[in-house]
Amino acid sequence: MNMSVNIAGVEWKNPVTVASGTFGSGAEFDEFVDLNKLGAVTTKGVANVPWTGNPTPRVAETYGGMMNAIGLQNPGIDLFCKRDIPFLKKYDTKIIVNVCGHAPEEYFAVVERLANEPIDMMEINISCPNVNAGFLAFGQDPKQVEKLTAEIKKLAKQPVIMKLTPNVTDITEIAKAAEAGGADAVSLINTLTGMKIDVNRRTFAVANKTAGVSGPAIHPIAVRMVYQVANAVNIPIIGMGGIASAEDAIEMILAGASAVAVGTANFHNPAVTMEIVDGIESYMKKFGFNSVSEMVGLVK
Amino acid sequence: MADRKKETAVVVSQEQIATGIFSMWLRTEAATTAKPGQFISMYTNDGTKLLPRPISICEIDKANGQLRVVYRVTGENTGTEQFSKLKAGDTVPVIGPLGNGFPLEKAEGKKAFLMGGGIGVPPILELAKQLDCEKQIVVGYRDEHTFLRDQFEENGAVYISTEDGSVGTKGNVMNAIAENHLTADIIYACGPTPMLRAIKNYAEENGIECYISLEERMACGIGACLACVCKTKEKDHHTNVNNKRICKEGPVFLSTEVEI
Numbered sequence: 001m002n003m004s005v006n007i008a009g010v011e012w013k014n015p016v017t018v019a020s021g022t023f024g025s026g027a028e029f030d031e032f033v034d035l036n037k038l039g040a041v042t043t044k045g046v047a048n049v050p051w052t053g054n055p056t057p058r059v060a061e062t063y064g065g066m067m068n069a070i071g072l073q074n075p076g077i078d079l080f081c082k083r084d085i086p087f088l089k090k091y092d093t094k095i096i097v098n099v100c101g102h103a104p105e106e107y108f109a110v111v112e113r114l115a116n117e118p119i120d121m122m123e124i125n126i127s128c129p130n131v132n133a134g135f136l137a138f139g140q141d142p143k144q145v146e147k148l149t150a151e152i153k154k155l156a157k158q159p160v161i162m163k164l165t166p167n168v169t170d171i172t173e174i175a176k177a178a179e180a181g182g183a184d185a186v187s188l189i190n191t192l193t194g195m196k197i198d199v200n201r202r203t204f205a206v207a208n209k210t211a212g213v214s215g216p217a218i219h220p221i222a223v224r225m226v227y228q229v230a231n232a233v234n235i236p237i238i239g240m241g242g243i244a245s246a247e248d249a250i251e252m253i254l255a256g257a258s259a260v261a262v263g264t265a266n267f268h269n270p271a272v273t274m275e276i277v278d279g280i281e282s283y284m285k286k287f288g289f290n291s292v293s294e295m296v297g298l299v300k
Numbered sequence: 301m302a303d304r305k306k307e308t309a310v311v312v313s314q315e316q317i318a319t320g321i322f323s324m325w326l327r328t329e330a331a332t333t334a335k336p337g338q339f340i341s342m343y344t345n346d347g348t349k350l351l352p353r354p355i356s357i358c359e360i361d362k363a364n365g366q367l368r369v370v371y372r373v374t375g376e377n378t379g380t381e382q383f384s385k386l387k388a389g390d391t392v393p394v395i396g397p398l399g400n401g402f403p404l405e406k407a408e409g410k411k412a413f414l415m416g417g418g419i420g421v422p423p424i425l426e427l428a429k430q431l432d433c434e435k436q437i438v439v440g441y442r443d444e445h446t447f448l449r450d451q452f453e454e455n456g457a458v459y460i461s462t463e464d465g466s467v468g469t470k471g472n473v474m475n476a477i478a479e480n481h482l483t484a485d486i487i488y489a490c491g492p493t494p495m496l497r498a499i500k501n502y503a504e505e506n507g508i509e510c511y512i513s514l515e516e517r518m519a520c521g522i523g524a525c526l527a528c529v530c531k532t533k534e535k536d537h538h539t540n541v542n543n544k545r546i547c548k549e550g551p552v553f554l555s556t557e558v559e560i
């Protein structure tokens with residue numbers, strides 16, 4: 001039996017990574033997780049310069065999930081390359097760097113800077129508001145997505161994963177635009193925009209007013225979107241959204257994901273990724289699957 | 301490397317010690333390394349509530365591998381309400397100890413204020429037990445439910461304030477200091493932000509070294525998600541911006557380091 005998967009030419013030892021922003025750069029989880037056991041580590045979004053992020057409170061708990069508006073606080077690409085990449089290089093896992101920006105030039109600066117770094121893939125977070133487009137997220141406009149993907153592909157030396165936002169009318173349109181722009185893979189879903197009001201204080205629970213909902217509560221939506229995108233494009237999909245157990249991960253794979261990412265569940269149990277890796281292995285043994293690819297998109 | 305985990309702590313005992321305030325002893329591995337001012341992440345056994353509740357360590361019993369937490373039930377259908385229903389022998393998932401704790405060594409040979417307000421009172425108890433210096437424990441409550449008072453009295457000179465004036469000085473901990481003409485050359489404090497702000501200002505005006513324990517909403521509790529930041533004067537070496545993680549670099553900060 002073989003747990004490994006090939007995502008856009010990169011061989012992961014198993015189909016499990018972590019969702020960007022829920023695992024720091026890996027260092028914070030090192031005490032709880034054997035990073036060598038993960039197929040890949042996906043790092044917190046990084047921009048060309050440090051970002052301070054949003055005011056607090058930045059998070060709130062919701063029924064079966066949470067919401068966040070961290071505001072993409074990050075130390076900037078220079079410190080990231082100096083500190084976080086060398087840390088991850090000590091482990092036998094693939095490195096996926098998540099990239100954010102407010103304008104195309106900001107993404108390009110990070111992508112160019114990463115070109116000569118020893119990372120395996122990059123994931124482009126296009127849920128960020130675009131300052132040049134009235135703060136509509138890049139990922140909400142198929143034309144922007146195709147153009148941005150094509151321009152990033154020209155600069156990138158590593159395979160490019162475009163990370164899709166679910167806050168759109170038809171996610172398959174956006175996925176097709178990413179594919180048309182030359183994306184090597186897509187990942188989905190990012191958080192769903194929500195709002196929570198604290199009725200006792202009569203104020204917004206999160207200072208930013210709106211915040212991204214994640215966790216088990218969004219899992220069925222994520223599975224549906226992965227299924228739709230799997231039927232719309234021919235590039236591999238990294239599925240995420242509310243995965244908290246091996247069953248959730250397998251569901252995502254059966255819907256069409258070639259690999260999965262675990263996010264919010266890391267906050268509930270920091271060792272959950274290792275349990276998911278073991279659980280997928282047991283499932284494959286139990287049902288006689290010899291490779292993960294046999295399961296991908298099996299449910300039509 | 302991968303040597304820490306979320307563990308299943310066992311409730312040794314639980315009692316209500318004031319209206320809505322509960323005291324719980326837990327048998328947990330966290331007791332072996334815990335220090336005053338650190339906290340534990342407590343999780344509910346209810347799958348719809350995913351995030352940890354950060355609760356300060358109130359007392360440490362290393363010999364028996366136990367920790368005490370004292371917490372307020374914040375409302376109906378909350379995680380803390382669920383904790384309050386646990387009985388001896390029940391289990392509660394925890395991660396800890398977390399955070400930095402109070403720097404005890406700074407008090408050597410000094411006269412200290414140990415200040416706690418509201419639900420910031422509990423961590424002051426273990427601090428009072430371990431601190432080796434002249435201790436003036438100044439604690440503020442809402443009303444006559446002055447929980448932990450007896451134990452404070454075993455560990456230093458105690459001054460009390462209550463919002464309704466039923467015990468000690470009417471008002472807050474700052475009023476208690478003024479009324480009793482107290483002075484100190486080091487301060488340790490935990491409590492609501494307005495109280496900490498007043499203490500920070502007082503300390504800075506009087507040039508007193510002051511350590512405050514801050515609160516913020518958390519998601520991971522281990523430094524990964526950047527939910528729990530506070531503003532700092534200087535650029536932090538880890539975040540590379542002017543903020544620090546309360547769960548990791550804190551919850552205790554030198555008052556002049558942070559903006560609250």
Ligand SMILES: Cc1cc2nc3c(=O)[nH]c(=O)nc-3n(C[C@H](O)[C@H](O)[C@H](O)COP(=O)(O)OP(=O)(O)OC[C@H]3O[C@@H](n4cnc5c(N)ncnc54)[C@H](O)[C@@H]3O)c2cc1C
Nearest residue numbers: 061351353354355356371372374378379380419515516517
């Ligand atoms: C470092 C630290 C130490 C603390 N020590 C104590 C203590 O010793 N005793 C005590 O009674 N309280 C303490 N608190 C506050 C305590 O964490 C909250 O009262 C508790 O999390 C509320 O949870 P709930 O289940 O009652 O509320 P819910 O409304 O069910 O909570 C929903 C979510 O919001 C979070 N939350 C709500 N209020 C707060 C708050 N004030 N601070 C941080 N998160 C909050 C919860 O953790 C949870 O994730 C501490 C907070 C921090 C940051």
Ligand SMILES: Cc1cc2nc3c(=O)[nH]c(=O)nc-3n(C[C@H](O)[C@H](O)[C@H](O)COP(=O)(O)O)c2cc1C
Nearest residue numbers: 019020021045068125189190214215241242263264
């Ligand atoms: C606290 C937090 C921070 C996040 N930060 C990022 C980020 O920096 N970049 C990004 O592309 N997605 C970010 N996300 C989205 C997650 O990577 C993921 O797409 C989403 O949370 C859904 O997965 P989950 O339900 O398993 O958490 C963040 C999510 C959370 C909860």
Ligand code: FES
Nearest residue numbers: 521523525526547
């Ligand atoms: S709670 Fe996640 S960084 Fe502090």
